Amino acid sequence: MNELGVPTCQNLIGGEWVPAASGEVFENRNPADTGDLIGYFAKSSRTDAERAVDAAARAFEPWRLVPAPKRAEILFRAAQLLVERKERLARDMTREMGKVLEEARGDVQEAIDMAFFMAGEGRRQHGQTAPSELRDKFAMSIRQPIGVCGIITPWNFPMAIPSWKILPALVCGDTVVLKPATLTPLSAWNFVKVLEDAGLPPGVLNLVTGGGGDVGNALLESPVVSVVSFTGSTEVGRTVSTKAAPTFKKVHLEMGGKNIIVVMDDADLALAVDGCVWGGFGTTGQRCTAASRVAVHRKVYEAFVDQYVRQVRTLKVGDGLDPSVQMGPSVSRGQVETVMHYVGVGRAEGATLACGGHALDTGAYAKGFFHEPTVFTDVHPQMRIAQEEIFGPVVSVMPFESFEEAVAIANGVEYGLSASIYTRDINLAFRAMRDLHTGLFYVNAPTIGAEIHLPFGGTKNTGNGHREAGEAALDVFSEWKSIYVDFSGRLQRAQIDTE
Numbered sequence: 001m002n003e004l005g006v007p008t009c010q011n012l013i014g015g016e017w018v019p020a021a022s023g024e025v026f027e028n029r030n031p032a033d034t035g036d037l038i039g040y041f042a043k044s045s046r047t048d049a050e051r052a053v054d055a056a057a058r059a060f061e062p063w064r065l066v067p068a069p070k071r072a073e074i075l076f077r078a079a080q081l082l083v084e085r086k087e088r089l090a091r092d093m094t095r096e097m098g099k100v101l102e103e104a105r106g107d108v109q110e111a112i113d114m115a116f117f118m119a120g121e122g123r124r125q126h127g128q129t130a131p132s133e134l135r136d137k138f139a140m141s142i143r144q145p146i147g148v149c150g151i152i153t154p155w156n157f158p159m160a161i162p163s164w165k166i167l168p169a170l171v172c173g174d175t176v177v178l179k180p181a182t183l184t185p186l187s188a189w190n191f192v193k194v195l196e197d198a199g200l201p202p203g204v205l206n207l208v209t210g211g212g213g214d215v216g217n218a219l220l221e222s223p224v225v226s227v228v229s230f231t232g233s234t235e236v237g238r239t240v241s242t243k244a245a246p247t248f249k250k251v252h253l254e255m256g257g258k259n260i261i262v263v264m265d266d267a268d269l270a271l272a273v274d275g276c277v278w279g280g281f282g283t284t285g286q287r288c289t290a291a292s293r294v295a296v297h298r299k300v301y302e303a304f305v306d307q308y309v310r311q312v313r314t315l316k317v318g319d320g321l322d323p324s325v326q327m328g329p330s331v332s333r334g335q336v337e338t339v340m341h342y343v344g345v346g347r348a349e350g351a352t353l354a355c356g357g358h359a360l361d362t363g364a365y366a367k368g369f370f371h372e373p374t375v376f377t378d379v380h381p382q383m384r385i386a387q388e389e390i391f392g393p394v395v396s397v398m399p400f401e402s403f404e405e406a407v408a409i410a411n412g413v414e415y416g417l418s419a420s421i422y423t424r425d426i427n428l429a430f431r432a433m434r435d436l437h438t439g440l441f442y443v444n445a446p447t448i449g450a451e452i453h454l455p456f457g458g459t460k461n462t463g464n465g466h467r468e469a470g471e472a473a474l475d476v477f478s479e480w481k482s483i484y485v486d487f488s489g490r491l492q493r494a495q496i497d498t499e
């Protein structure tokens, strides 16, 4: 702490809290009030990342030999500590990235849920046993830890996303170097501290704060790192994939989205409107699963738009620590400028600006990155505002004439994370479940709201085929080993000795 009570938070490397090798730091400020300096964090470089990788490599051998149920007991203790510290951690999160307090509590709750779930995996991690084609021979498969994992995370779920990656890695017996987003180092620091306090041995989890170009690249290029798990934009994901390729490490990518809610003409309109408001403007539209597109059947289009816009106009924007506020700031100046840019694009493309469209920068908003919740209507599916991820409080509403057209609109983007349908027709609901090409799908609920025990991830340019959360996460952080035990006492040749 300095004389003004502003803390300096260090890296965790090999069980020691240490400054960056350069001694440099960067600032973390509140996006609702940039006069509020939250802390200084280590501005790390390649040297720091390499030290952390070395520490993780040294810790791997003893850690992989700790029985998985014992590893899991540490996760269980971490879950209990997260429960105890939930309110403080949520307040820290709202202060550093702006989401309203209720949602920040939900973010911490996801880490709690994941910690309890992965603690349970300490006594599961089931493999298979299978009959052998030969006599007196036993066949089975087991999960094995892989080694050092480099984990690179975004700012929008600053505790939940690190937990989705770190906890399965740890229970599988891997060791970790975490590089969180530079906009949200405090929530990552808080999470790592919980795991340290829960009793994790030195070096098993290391934290290195700093930029993607410095710290991130060192993890991607390291021959010692066996797995990289990245969540972030599709653009950076492509760099991650390319930079990691020469060392043949496993690369798990969770990237952007342009998610859609389809509202059929038989939908409960009030329910659909509630879902579209929450899906579009929850977390200020800064969720990978945000419902940034809404397609509405022509027969109910006018009625829907009327109710939707009316409700969006009532959203109270402000500091997320104020309990009456429903939508916080964008996370940074850059993010609010992106929003303003796309509002200009939408206008130029000829969409109708039904509400919002302005940055809020006077009075109580003057020191933050606020923007009105914004709805464009009469949007054509090929417009840029209907194709590109904006990652802010901007929703594009489009009319359609038939279910088939709605499916074509839904699938007509480069992303494939989440989609939803509002209908009372069970046949249409099942057709949509089958035909929309996304990793997540909802019926009569918005595109957000995944639970931690099912696989999470997307198709097309949203992901590269892996899934996180649930049991599926174990596939990212472990490797299968198939084992054959011949107890016949003689040479038996598979595929050759048939008797």
Ligand code: NAD
Binding pocket: 152, 153, 154, 155, 156, 157, 179, 180, 181, 182, 210, 211, 212, 213, 215, 216, 217, 220, 231, 232, 233, 234, 236, 237, 239, 240, 254, 255, 256, 257, 287, 288, 389, 391, 417, 457, 458, 462
């Ligand atoms: P980003 O891609 O800018 O950054 C993500 C992380 O990568 C950060 O830690 C950043 O420092 C790091 N990074 C940047 N350049 C790097 C490089 N060259 N090498 C290595 N690391 C580098 O994303 P963001 O702005 O933090 O997050 C928003 C994006 O994340 C959105 O596109 C959103 O859709 C996506 N997201 C996806 C999911 C999902 O599960 N699919 C979840 C949350 C967020």
